[in-house]
Amino acid sequence: MNQTLEETIIAVSTPAGHGGIGIVRLSGPEALTIARKIFSLKEPEQGLPTQKMCFGYLMDDVSQETLDAGYLCYFPPSHSYTREEVVEIHLHGSPVLLNEAVRLGIRAGARLAHPGEFTLRAYLNGRIDIIQAEAINDLIRACSLDQARISFKQMEGSLSRKIAVVREKIVELLTLVETSLEFPDEEPEINSAQIRDVLRELIGDLDNLVKSYEQGRALLEGLTVAILGKTNVGKSTLFNALLEEERAIVTPYPGTTRDFIRENILVDGVLMKLVDMAGFGQASHPAEKEGIARGQQLAEKADGLLVVLDASREESSEDFLLLKRFGHKKKLLVFNKSDLKPVINRQKILDSSPGAGWVEVSALTGKNLGRLKKMMLETFSPQLEKQEEVILHQRQKVLVESLKNNLENGLRILDEGAGEELVAEAIREALPAIGQLTGEIRSQEILNQIFSRFCIGK
Ligand SMILES: Nc1nc2c(ncn2[C@@H]2O[C@H](COP(=O)(O)OP(=O)(O)O)[C@@H](O)[C@H]2O)c(=O)[nH]1
Ligand SMILES: [Mg+2]
Structure with a gap:
């Protein structure tokens, strides 16, 4: 998948087929320039307010033919889905018309977007993490309201925040253990019993998450x-x-x-x-x-x-x-x-x-x-506890499991009476799983897998 953010991408964002309206979306540094070439505002002298629908016409910028009337809406990077310039052009929902708008946009300098590329950009530009990106696709594909509810919360960051809390606790634990190791003559910052408590609590939380995957599957399927x-x-x-x-x-x-x-x-x-x-x-x-x-x-x-x-x-x-x-x-x-x-x-x-x-x-x-x-x-129906997070993806489940295994390993080493240095090492090994979970650690293969499941235009 092409990941150069210098290019401006374009695609029809509404589903294929005839409909009341259809939306063509552009994202990238030239989004507004290109959109203005193919769409002329009825009242250009009024300027272009951001995030407001402005009436105008889809125009062939070479032949000067007017093709449709509709609205243009401009989102500056600070307020856009992708954190780049985004323009939506709302037209009548005719596939021929929408494809023509895309063709005009490409002639004016845009490139056709890959499936999920708008969302990929939102991720690459740091607006969302991978868990949120997965949730966006889940929300779009949801077949039941319960699933949509969960996916919406996750899109808003609920699962990511839960993982962030786990990460903070692990980092804090590591810092305390390492400080104690560094200054062996002083009163230790944390003792074995306290380490054990923190680990047990974290393992319990992660275990609930792993178990929620069964519920998640029932929801999805x-x-x-x-x-x-x-x-x-x-x-x-x-x-x-x-x-x-x-x-x-x-x-x-x-x-x-x-x-x-x-x-x-x-x-x-x-x-x-x-x-x-x-x-x-x-x-x-x-x-x-x-x-x-x-x-x-x-x-x-x-x-x-x-x-x-x-x-x-x-x-x-x-x-x-x-x-x-x-x-x-x-x-x-x-x-x-x-x-x-x-x-x-x-x-x-x-x-x-x-x-x-x-x-x-x-x-x-x-x-x-x-x-x-x-x-x-x-x-x-499985009894969903309303506040509980539910894992919907095997990818996430596998990583949470591996995270849990690392912490269990740390606990075992601690129980065997090994030095705290070894315990710290085992705990530290849990961190990459968190990075992979949220997408902080970037793997091209995983990105391809996730974003290829999206529709074009999302
Ligand atoms: N009076 C009445 N007849 C029914 C009712 N439900 C099914 N039938 C009839 O019972 C027969 C068998 O129905 P069917 O649905 O093929 O049964 P199946 O073999 O269990 O699938 C048909 O003649 C139906 O019209 C009902 O609620 N009331
Ligand atoms: Mg029958």
Whole structure:
């Protein structure tokens, strides 16, 4: 990736396709000069206030043809995303027009930006660290409101600050240990018991961060919710109803669904991967048999189960087998077909599955589906402690783990009664991991990996 900051870069920053408006963005030392060549202000005599929308026209500066009307907004380096001159040109959201604006900008001296290059510049110019850059991309790509919330906080520096505190504590500890070593005749600044306390506390904090990665993954990838039940109880109808579209095939005949189908739904901002599968019980076809086997495996790994029962029929041994088989999983009992005359002995089912939440619904009429969704959220989402940081990237997790290992190593050396010099050395080895985490230690490979995942124009 080209990293010369002398060049001015340009790209369309809004998504591909037709839209109400589209934005072309420039960043670099010539951003304003180039923008003024291709965009002429309607009232140039009024000057160009910073961070204000100024009306004008997109112009071909050679043919003098006016191509569109829109707004130009200038951000001086002190207030821009990249810490360079940035200009946004807001036009009508037509891909041909926006591409033409980019072509004109390039003819006037700009270069097409690489994916993520605006954010890369914000990092290279010291406005954000690497953790924040990753968070910006996470925010853009967030599929759920919970993930967006976390990414926004991290973009604002919450995780970076947490890491900075760890670093300060380590540096302070090192300074105290080293001063004590330097002046062995004086009263030591810190004794072994105090060193041990500081290390233990740091290791505890880092351990919580490492553990949060599991939660982070659930957020990033969504929760898998499998729909289980005997054949013909209405699983596919429920699946379609929750999805609000006719995705799975529904027929009155048992064994209609042979494989499993997975679709995403958003429940109150939380991403859920809903899986419809073959009904449990006697398979009438080899494909159905295989479907049942795969379904069992999937259900075993799911974050939650919806066990569907046909309330208009008598409960059967298969229902009880199923409940027993998945007794250990988080689940909700869904008594379906509540629009028909109730026949099932509900209490008997509830007794066999103590503690499980339940709800009466009709997948056909939609009765209680809102309530079911609410219960799915309450029962299946990991309980995020609001103030806790959550790690969303393996890169970060690996580095935090290595940091923790170094400190544990220091603690072990201390416990073995080795000299404080060796302890200090072990602790000092933790520092590079922090530098890599925040991007203070720059690795071209890591930069390429991170920024190539961005969109062009960000
Ligand atoms: N009356 C009524 N019929 C339903 C309801 N849900 C599903 N059905 C019917 O039950 C039959 C089997 O449904 P389906 O979704 O294919 O069941 P699956 O085998 O569990 O996937 C179909 O004829 C559906 O129309 C419901 O809530 N009420
Ligand atoms: Mg089905």
